[in-house]
Amino acid sequence: MAPTPRLEVGDKAPAFSLPDADGNTVKLSDFKGRKVIVYFYPAASTPGCTKQACDFRDSLASLNDAGLDVVGISPDKPEKLAKFRDNEGLTFPLLSDPDKSVLAAWGAFGEKSMYGKTVQGVIRSTFVVDEKGRVEVAQYNVKATGHVAKLRRDLSH
Template identity: 75%
Template sequence: MTNRLVPGDTAPAFSLPDDTGATVALKDFKGQKVIVYFYSAAMTPGCTKQACDFTENLESLRAHGYEVLGISPDKPEKLAKFRDKESLGIRLLSDPDKAVMDKWSTFGEKQMYGKTVRGVIRSTFVVDEKGKIEVAQYNVKATGHVAKLRRDLGLD
């Protein structure tokens, strides 16, 4: 795992398939703010809560100039089922080989039920219009995270 990203760092570039199979690149969002969040698995309770929270807040986030991208190791087909089942409005991206997660330092050792395991570290980043990290949050909680992020960004 590389060093964790901090505000001011250049956001690592990526190009990944989304839940429809279309390729989405971070550079596609140059000139706008993007919230990029990493989660471990579609259709699990915490990840579902977080994705639904982002979807519920999407209109307001967009009104403030933010787009939202969720990244997990799930294949596009599973992401499409997740999107449809939960009526998600956010873009879901597939990183099955975890190459992007490695670049963003969101895959590695973490604590789970008192044990050290390797996996996706639930993390959220805000990338500014110039491609710089504005906010870097690692080990976030699924429940209440979007509300906290909104407060941190001064949107409430």
């Protein structure tokens, strides 16, 4: 898969329509009129991705109060996402993108460094999409731990 172009602040967020953990279709347009955090992670139930998802879960009430919804997207199949959601008590949609087309459209798939090697894979990325569907925040290669607190600080300015 060729490297994908990165999104920048002000870009129109690429539309998506993906199955959630229960097989229901969730579209970016479902969030029109609200801000939504769209985050991409490599794999459900791995240590870093679990920390990140639980961080979003634990911050969800305050994010919702601030007018922000949260959606997580990975290449995992819905069945794996359902298990992850149930095991961790996650209360926001987890979406399945097994062909990685949405990951690629958002610039969240490509070359990354892992254990000193360059590999193709999911680039842990987080975006905030505004009420009109434009990218307000675009962060690539984010850290799994402490990321939500940093995002909240960035958004409070």
